[in-house]
Structure formats: C-alpha cells, structure tokens
Amino acid sequence: MTGLSFTITLPSWVRSVIDFDQVYESDADKMDLANALAMGNVANQSGGPFGAAIFEESTHRLIAPGVNLVVPEANPTAHAEIVAIGLAGSLLGRYDLSDNGARPAVLASSVEPCAMCLGAVPWSGVSRVIIGARDADARKVGFDEGDKPSDWVASLESRGITVTRDVQRQHSVLVLNSYVSSGGEIYNTDRGTTDA
Amino acid sequence: MTGLSFTITLPSWVRSVIDFDQVYESDADKMDLANALAMGNVANQSGGPFGAAIFEESTHRLIAPGVNLVVPEANPTAHAEIVAIGLAGSLLGRYDLSDNGARPAVLASSVEPCAMCLGAVPWSGVSRVIIGARDADARKVGFDEGDKPSDWVASLESRGITVTRDVQRQHSVLVLNSYVSSGGEIYNTDRGTTDA
Numbered sequence: 001m002t003g004l005s006f007t008i009t010l011p012s013w014v015r016s017v018i019d020f021d022q023v024y025e026s027d028a029d030k031m032d033l034a035n036a037l038a039m040g041n042v043a044n045q046s047g048g049p050f051g052a053a054i055f056e057e058s059t060h061r062l063i064a065p066g067v068n069l070v071v072p073e074a075n076p077t078a079h080a081e082i083v084a085i086g087l088a089g090s091l092l093g094r095y096d097l098s099d100n101g102a103r104p105a106v107l108a109s110s111v112e113p114c115a116m117c118l119g120a121v122p123w124s125g126v127s128r129v130i131i132g133a134r135d136a137d138a139r140k141v142g143f144d145e146g147d148k149p150s151d152w153v154a155s156l157e158s159r160g161i162t163v164t165r166d167v168q169r170q171h172s173v174l175v176l177n178s179y180v181s182s183g184g185e186i187y188n189t190d191r192g193t194t195d196a
Numbered sequence: 197m198t199g200l201s202f203t204i205t206l207p208s209w210v211r212s213v214i215d216f217d218q219v220y221e222s223d224a225d226k227m228d229l230a231n232a233l234a235m236g237n238v239a240n241q242s243g244g245p246f247g248a249a250i251f252e253e254s255t256h257r258l259i260a261p262g263v264n265l266v267v268p269e270a271n272p273t274a275h276a277e278i279v280a281i282g283l284a285g286s287l288l289g290r291y292d293l294s295d296n297g298a299r300p301a302v303l304a305s306s307v308e309p310c311a312m313c314l315g316a317v318p319w320s321g322v323s324r325v326i327i328g329a330r331d332a333d334a335r336k337v338g339f340d341e342g343d344k345p346s347d348w349v350a351s352l353e354s355r356g357i358t359v360t361r362d363v364q365r366q367h368s369v370l371v372l373n374s375y376v377s378s379g380g381e382i383y384n385t386d387r388g389t390t391d392a
Contacts, residue, residue, distance in 0.1 A: 004210060004261070006286035009201035065200070075285040076292070076319040082273050089271045090202035095383070096272070116319060119312030119342050123272040146315050147351040155343040187291070 008073055008083055010065065011046040018053075018065050025060045027130050030108040031168040033062070035132060037080070038110040038175045041067040042182060048143075049179035050111050052080035054088040054097060057104040057128065063097070064088035071187060081109050081117035085124045098125035106130065110172045111138050112165070115146030122159050129156065131165045132172030141176045142186040204269055204279055206261065207242040214249075214261050221256045223326050226304040227364040229258070231328060233276070234306040234371045237263040238378060244339075245375035246307050248276035250284040250293060253300040253324065259293070260284035267383060277305055277313035281320045294321035302326065306368045307334050308361070311342030318355050325352065327361045328368030337372045338382040 017036045024030045030053065037051030048068035056063055066084025070076055084107070088097050097105040106128040107121065112135040121129060135145045149155050153163045180186070213232045220226045226249065233247030244264035252259055262280025266272055280303070284293050293301040302324040303317065308331040317325060331341045345351050349359045376382070 004283060005203055005205035006282050007201055007203040014200060070291045070319075073285075074289050074291050075282045076321065077273075077278050077282055077316050078291075082278075086202050086271045086273055087200060089269075093270050095266045095270050095274075114315060114319075115345075116312055116315030119310060119315045119344075120273050122340075122342060123266075123310075123312060125272065144318075146318060147345045147348070148315075149311075149343045149345050152343070 006075065008069060008075065008078055008086060010067065010083070010087070011041075011044060011072075013040055013044045013046070014065055014067065018062055020062050022062065023060045024055055024062060027108075027164055027167045029060070030055055030106065030130055031110070031132050031172075033065070034108040034110040035168060035171045035175060037065050037067050038172065039178065042175060042179045042184065045184075047072055048187075049175045049184065050080040050109075052084040052107060052109045054084050054126065055106045055108065057106050063105065064091055071185065077116065079114065079117050081107065081113050082120060085120055088124075096125040098127060104128075108167075110175060112145065114144075115148045118148055118152055118156075121156060121161060127160060128162050128164070130167050131163065132168050133176060134165065134169065137169070137173050137176060141180045202271065204265060204271065204274055204282060206263065206279070206283070207237075207240060207268075209236055209240045209242070210261055210263065214258055216258050218258065219256045220251055220258060223304075223360055223363045225256070226251055226302065226326055227306070227328050227368070229261070230304040230306040231364060231367045231371060233261055233263050234368065235374065238371060238375045238380065241380075243268055244383075245371045245380065246276040246305075248280040248303060248305045250280050250322065251302045251304065253302050259301065260287055267381065273312065275310065275313050277303065277309050278316060281316055284320075292321040294323060300324075304363075306371065308341065310340075311344045314344055314348055314352075317352060317357060323356060324358050324360070326363050327359065328364050329372060330361065330365065333365070333369050333372060337376045
C-alpha cells in the first residue's frame with residue numbers, strides 16, 4: 001500500500017433502481033435503466049443528470065451501473081460511462097469487458113458520451129452503444145460535451161462498434177431539464193468547459 | 197455503502213520515485229518524473245509503459261502521480277493520465293484541479309494522450325499539457341491512440357490550455373521500446389484497439 005489511491009463508490013440508492021437478475025431485453029429496457037439511474041442521481045442530489053449501464057449482450061443482464069459522480073467524488077473523470085466501465089471491469093475481473101469477444105457487452109448511456117467517454121468506448125471492449133439524448137440536448141442546458149471527431153459514429157463503427165441513437169431520448173431530455181429546474185450545478189461553466 | 201465501488205491504487209514502488217517536496221521547475225524536470233514513473237511501471241511489471249503527473253504551476257510541486265494500471269486494476273480506463281487526474285482530485289478534494297483558476301495546474305504525460313485522455317484534459321482544469329513521445333511513437337510499437345479530433349492541439353488551445361510537445365521525447369520512446377523488448381503485453385491487439 002502506498003496510501004496513493006482513490007475509490008469511486010456508487011450511492012446507496014442505486015441498489016433500489018438496479019436488478020442484476022432482470023432481463024433488460026430491448027434497447028428501450030436498457031435505456032430505461034440508464035435513465036432511471038440519471039433521474040435517481042438528480043432526485044437524490046448525488047451528482048450530474050447522467051446515467052449509464054453495461055449489459056451482457058447475450059443474456060441482456062446488467063453487468064454494472066454508473067452515474068455521474070464528478071462533484072461528490074471530487075473526480076473530473078467520474079462520468080457515468082467511466083464509472084460504469086470501471087465498475088464492470090472490477091466486478092468481472094478483466095479490463096476487456098467482452099472477454100476477448102467471447103461475451104459481447106453493450107453500453108447504454110442516457111446522454112451522448114462526451115469526448116472523454118467516447119474515447120473510452122473502444123478500450124472497454126463493448127460492441128454496441130445505445131444512446132438517449134443527443135449532444136445538442138446536453139449543450140442546450142449548458143453542459144459541454146468536448147471536442148469530438150466529427151465522424152465519431154463512423155469511427156466507432158469502423159472498429160466494429162455499432163451505435164444506436166435517440167432511444168427514449170425524450171425521457172433522457174426530461175432528466176436533463178429536471179436537473180436544471182431543481183437548481184443542479186452546471187459545473188465548470190466559468191471556463192466554458194462544463195462536462196457531460 | 198452499496199458494495200458497488202472500485203479503487204485505483206498506485207503500486208508501492210511509486211513512493212520511491214516521487215517527492216512531494218521537490219521543486220520540478222522546468223518542463224524537462226516535470227517530464228523526467230513522468231518518464232521515471234513510466235519506466236518504473238515497466239521495470240516493476242506493474243502496467244503499461246505510460247506515466248503522468250500533475251503539478252501546481254506556481255510552485256512546481258507534485259500534486260499527484262499516475263501510471264497505466266489497465267491490466268492490474270482490470271480497468272480499461274486506468275490510463276496514466278486518468279489515474280493522475282483522479283488521484284489529484286481525491287488528494288485536493290476538488291474536481292477542478294485549478295480551484296476555479298486560482299491555482300493553475302499542469303499535466304505532464306510521457307506519451308501523447310489517447311482520445312479518452314485528451315477528452316479528460318479540459319474537464320480536469322489543467323491549463324498546460326507537457327508531452328514526451330508522439331502519437332506516432334506509441335503506434336509504432338503497437339499501441340492504439342484512438343480517434344482524436346484532427347486539430348486537437350488547436351481545440352485545447354481554444355479552451356486556454358497550452359500544449360508543449362517533444363519534451364524529453366527520446367527518453368519516453370526508450371521506455372516504450374523497453375516495454376516491448378521486455379515482452380510487455382500490447383493489450384487489445386486482437387481487435388485492433390490496443391490503448392495507450
């Protein structure tokens with residue numbers, strides 16, 4: 001032990017939203033969970049209005065949930081997707097969530113991933129990404145999504161990762177709006193780099 | 197507590213390389229530490245050949261070190277920069293490492309940040325990035341850097357983040373080569389997405 005470590009811990013309310021035994025069969029089912037995590041984060045004031053979840057593709061079962069924990073964990077990289085991917089790796093005991101392709105995995109994200117989280121997608125081993133709200137929806141309420149490659153969908157697809165957008169989009173937008181109307185912090189606005 | 201958490205812990209040898217009381221005054225001093233961390237990771241077989249460190253700009257003192265821990269932590273996002281940024285936030289107790297601009301911070305990275313880590317830079321609050329080896333150097337030994345915006349230097353600079361490249365580059369390249377010649381794992385090669 002070096003004393004040099006940090007931990008990311010999901011809030012306790014998360015347990016009441018997730019079910020590791022449930023079959024989240026459709027894309028809408030998967031997104032409903034990501035949105036429930038995002039909404040739970042708003043309702044419990046435990047972070048930004050973003051939720052994500054990793055599923056095993058063949059069984060449609062949840063591997064790991066994630067919520068935005070930037071402020072409570074004092075960690076600017078603790079976006080919902082980074083949290084879900086890190087927790088999934090920890091729970092599975094492997095950095096390649098797909099286990100070298102043998103167990104394909106899916107990421108559902110309530111809002112289009114920011115530049116950092118998009119960059120993390122290929123490293124995670126997931127072969128599908130399901131997205132709720134669009135980049136423009138996040139920017140509309142004041143969050144910055146960062147500078148992405150203009151052709152990021154094509155970039156992911158060239159790596160064998162399929163992208164499905166606008167799944168339960170209006171629900172994801174509703175969560176973003178709830179956060180703003182409840183006075184949630186749009187952090188980093190001072191330097192124009194609020195992150196999603 | 198939910199039982200849903202994960203921890204990133206720096207290897208114990210890191211303590212022998214870093215010095216929180218030292219003044220890392222020049223860019224070369226800062227990069228020498230990032231390279232020493234990268235080399236230590238190779239020598240101790242504790243992760244990939246990448247090191248990073250966050251410094252306070254005004255005092256030139258180390259805030260937090262980072263090394264690539266993807267394989268040992270089973271976390272595909274545990275790149276040196278993500279580790280250094282997360283640890284810095286945890287040690288400082290704030291997600292904005294610059295404390296809203298009052299305490300400017302610098303990131304030194306032994307190799308040009310991958311797409312994910314580049315995306316993390318604006319969220320971290322650092323106002324300078326110092327880079328050793330180039331993207332091409334990492335790709336040359338088999339690592340994938342991901343799909344970055346073609347004008348990423350301009351993108352960062354438009355956000356007020358300056359970029360200095362090729363600092364002690366040959367030393368950083370030497371570390372990459374040492375890793376390869378010692379048989380280090382170039383992970384994810386099977387799907388063409390080895391990450392740096």
